[in-house]
Amino acid sequence: MTDFSSVKGKVAVVTGAAEGLGKAISKCYAENGMKVVVADINTTKGLELVKEIKSQGGEASFIKADMSKEEDVKEMVDFAIKAYGKLDGIVNNAGLGAPNRPIHEYSTDEFDYLTSINLKGVFMGVKYGVEAILKSKSSGGFVINNASLAGIMGNSSMSLYTATKHGVIGITKSASLDYAQHNITINSICPGTFRTAIWGDAPEELIQQYAKNLSPNGRLGDPKEVAHLALFLASDLARYISGAAISIDAASSAGKITPAEWSNPEILN
Numbered sequence: 001m002t003d004f005s006s007v008k009g010k011v012a013v014v015t016g017a018a019e020g021l022g023k024a025i026s027k028c029y030a031e032n033g034m035k036v037v038v039a040d041i042n043t044t045k046g047l048e049l050v051k052e053i054k055s056q057g058g059e060a061s062f063i064k065a066d067m068s069k070e071e072d073v074k075e076m077v078d079f080a081i082k083a084y085g086k087l088d089g090i091v092n093n094a095g096l097g098a099p100n101r102p103i104h105e106y107s108t109d110e111f112d113y114l115t116s117i118n119l120k121g122v123f124m125g126v127k128y129g130v131e132a133i134l135k136s137k138s139s140g141g142f143v144i145n146n147a148s149l150a151g152i153m154g155n156s157s158m159s160l161y162t163a164t165k166h167g168v169i170g171i172t173k174s175a176s177l178d179y180a181q182h183n184i185t186i187n188s189i190c191p192g193t194f195r196t197a198i199w200g201d202a203p204e205e206l207i208q209q210y211a212k213n214l215s216p217n218g219r220l221g222d223p224k225e226v227a228h229l230a231l232f233l234a235s236d237l238a239r240y241i242s243g244a245a246i247s248i249d250a251a252s253s254a255g256k257i258t259p260a261e262w263s264n265p266e267i268l269n
């Protein structure tokens, strides 16, 4: 029988873990016996999550870490090793969206800000995460970088976000080759449209409309669905998967939806 028990006792840092996909991943890891370092800029929600995990018998600790700050990233991995004696993996999940605009309406300050978290943050998470894995273990480990559907295809009015996410996949592919001999797997996951705080204040109607039009199965993803993929990648079942950009998007990135068929499914019958 195939099971996920190989994750038991593994130590993982999850960044941007206080909410959304990072929270779902942290909970799922803890439920399956992993020791989780919840890293986020939001102390209140991060501590709440740790309390929730502990109340359910799981193991977790919080550290405040801004992924755009090198000192914070270094302290975050040191903290994991001090708390649990080793680091098995890191999920570089922290990331922000950007307002949808054509490129000439973005400022270079906006570019610097978004890339400092979505791209430099992931660069540093991989750099210091891998360093800590190599120092603390004889072999093996995993890195999961949260990219996006926007990491594998262009999106109108999203050049800035799209650039950061393509960069995340570039880092993933190259780094996976560097550490393959060390048995450290490095993958990107590419979520489509999930229901989290990344949507900000967008009206519910707009979100549902977006899901209906752009998600081929017509619904938003549940963060738990991303967590299950992240659990698989953390397990020993996935040791041969590395350098991949794995879509989890109900086929959104698989190709173009032909408008007539999409809006009139009856013509297919």
Ligand SMILES: NC(=O)c1ccc[n+]([C@@H]2O[C@H](COP(=O)([O-])OP(=O)(O)OC[C@H]3O[C@@H](n4cnc5c(N)ncnc54)[C@H](O)[C@@H]3O)[C@@H](O)[C@H]2O)c1
Residues within 6 Å of the ligand: 015, 016, 017, 018, 019, 020, 021, 022, 039, 040, 041, 042, 065, 066, 067, 068, 093, 094, 095, 096, 097, 117, 146, 147, 148, 149, 190, 191, 192, 193, 194, 195, 196, 197, 198, 199
């Ligand atoms: N939700 C989606 O539909 C979707 C789709 C594709 C990709 N993603 C990616 O998934 C990741 C998580 O997105 P989400 O939807 O869960 O977002 P979210 O807004 O729900 O949660 C993001 C978390 O990151 C934290 N954070 C923000 N800036 C940070 C920083 N500088 N350092 C550390 N933590 C920081 C926030 O406090 C928050 O807890 C992001 O990288 C996002 O680009 C999300």
